[in-house]
Amino acid sequence: MAELRSVIQAQRACRRFDPDAAVLEADIEHMLQLAVHAPSAENTQPWSFVVVRAEETRKQLTDWWTETWNAGGGDRVKQSIQDKTLVADLEYGLSKGGLAVAPVVVVVCADTDRVAEIHAPSSIYPAVQNLLLSAADLSYGSCLTTGLTTFGVDHVRELLQLPQNLIPMAAVYIGRPARKLSPPRRRPATEVTYREKFGAAW
Numbered sequence: 001m002a003e004l005r006s007v008i009q010a011q012r013a014c015r016r017f018d019p020d021a022a023v024l025e026a027d028i029e030h031m032l033q034l035a036v037h038a039p040s041a042e043n044t045q046p047w048s049f050v051v052v053r054a055e056e057t058r059k060q061l062t063d064w065w066t067e068t069w070n071a072g073g074g075d076r077v078k079q080s081i082q083d084k085t086l087v088a089d090l091e092y093g094l095s096k097g098g099l100a101v102a103p104v105v106v107v108v109c110a111d112t113d114r115v116a117e118i119h120a121p122s123s124i125y126p127a128v129q130n131l132l133l134s135a136a137d138l139s140y141g142s143c144l145t146t147g148l149t150t151f152g153v154d155h156v157r158e159l160l161q162l163p164q165n166l167i168p169m170a171a172v173y174i175g176r177p178a179r180k181l182s183p184p185r186r187r188p189a190t191e192v193t194y195r196e197k198f199g200a201a202w
Ligand SMILES: Cc1cc2nc3c(=O)[nH]c(=O)nc-3n(C[C@H](O)[C@H](O)[C@H](O)COP(=O)(O)O)c2cc1C
Pocket: 011, 012, 013, 014, 015, 086, 090, 093, 094, 143, 144, 145, 146, 147, 148, 183, 184, 185
């Protein structure tokens, strides 16, 4: 296992997966065990995970992306995102089948019997982040997506037979990366941090 720092620094959104490389069941269990160690408001632990491997279900989940992209979502992305590399990567993942070949999709749901809906995202995303980091630690690629679970909630509910108290909040695609990802591009911490009061440079 790699050092935490190097795992965090290497973790990136992967949208090109090796279709022939397996995701081991033991590895998924390991990732989920680390996901549930996340903090949550009042320790409500309001998460449920649905691990999808079935090709037909994955196809139905990813077809939604392609339809949405082709119905104008792609144009909106192209207009609003300046970073051409990211746009090309999103297009590959969402409309050209990149995410579709990921062998596993983990749908992370918030349980509104355990947490008020307004607090659901802040208590769910730490667990999602643990999932992403533990996937990276095992050299898997992963991609966190929220579009499907935000705008296609009814579709996801029906497909996965979710009860009303579960809100699907994230779909995380997991597989072996088809190629090595370049380092993440991030603004340096010093550029976004201030001393004592906003405006005083770090
Ligand atoms: C809340 C959230 C939603 C995201 N939604 C999507 C998505 O719908 N589709 C996608 O391909 N990537 C999605 N991403 C991944 C981001 O595009 C990615 O983290 C960002 O561009 C930085 O790229 P990198 O992680 O590869 O460095 C999402 C990330 C976050 C945190």
